[in-house]
Amino acid sequence: DVKVTQSSRYLVKRTGEKVFLECVQDMDHENMFWYRQDPGLGLRLIYFSYDVKMKEKGDIPEGYSVSREKKERFSLILESASTNQTSMYLCASSGPGQGDYEQYFGPGTRLTVT
C-alpha cells in the first residue's frame, strides 16, 4: 500500500513564525504536491514537483516555498506565517506506472495561525 505521511496532524503557530510542513511518501513516486483546502474553495494547488530539486508553482504559491532534496520528501515552508494561511494542508504523490496518475494523499495538517 502506498503511504504518504505528514509530520503533524495539528499545528498552531504565531503570526510571523517560519513554518515547516513535511511530507514523506514510500512508493518512489516522481510527482509530489502540496494543496490547501478551505471551505467553499476546495483544494487549491500551492506547489508541485516532478523530480528531486525541481519545483513548479501551482495556483496559489504566494507566501509559500518548497524544498525537494530527496525523492521521497517534499517540504512546504511558510516563510512568515499569516492568519490567512490558517487552513488544512494536504500533501499528495503520484507516479508513472500507476495507471492514470492516481494521487495518493496524506492525512493532512490542520494549521492554525494566531
Added chain:
Amino acid sequence: RKEVEQDPGPFNVPEGATVAFNCTYSNSASQSFFWYRQDCRKEPKLLMSVYSSGNEDGRFTAQLNRASQYISLLIRDSKLSDSATYLCVVDQTNAGKSTFGDGTTLTVKP
C-alpha cells in the same frame, strides 16, 4: 469562471436511491478525468477514473462527454456508507497536475 465546476449540493437522498452528479470543465485540452471521494475529516481517495467510453464499477458509473466538456457520476442503490463529498478532478497535462472541483456533498439517509 472556475476551471472545474460542480454543483455543491448538498444532495440528501434515501437509501436505495439513484443519484447523479455532474461536473463541467473549461479546458478543452484536458486529458484525464477522475472522481475522488472524501469522507468527513479525511483525505481524498480515488473512487474511479473516467474513460471516454464510460466505465462502471459496481454501483458506480462514470461518463465523459468531451464535446460538452462534462463528466458525470451515477450512484445506484445508494448506501449509508456512500455519504461523503465527491470531487471531480481534471488533469490537463497527463503528468499528474490536476485541478479539483469544490466537491458535491452527498448524504444518504435511512
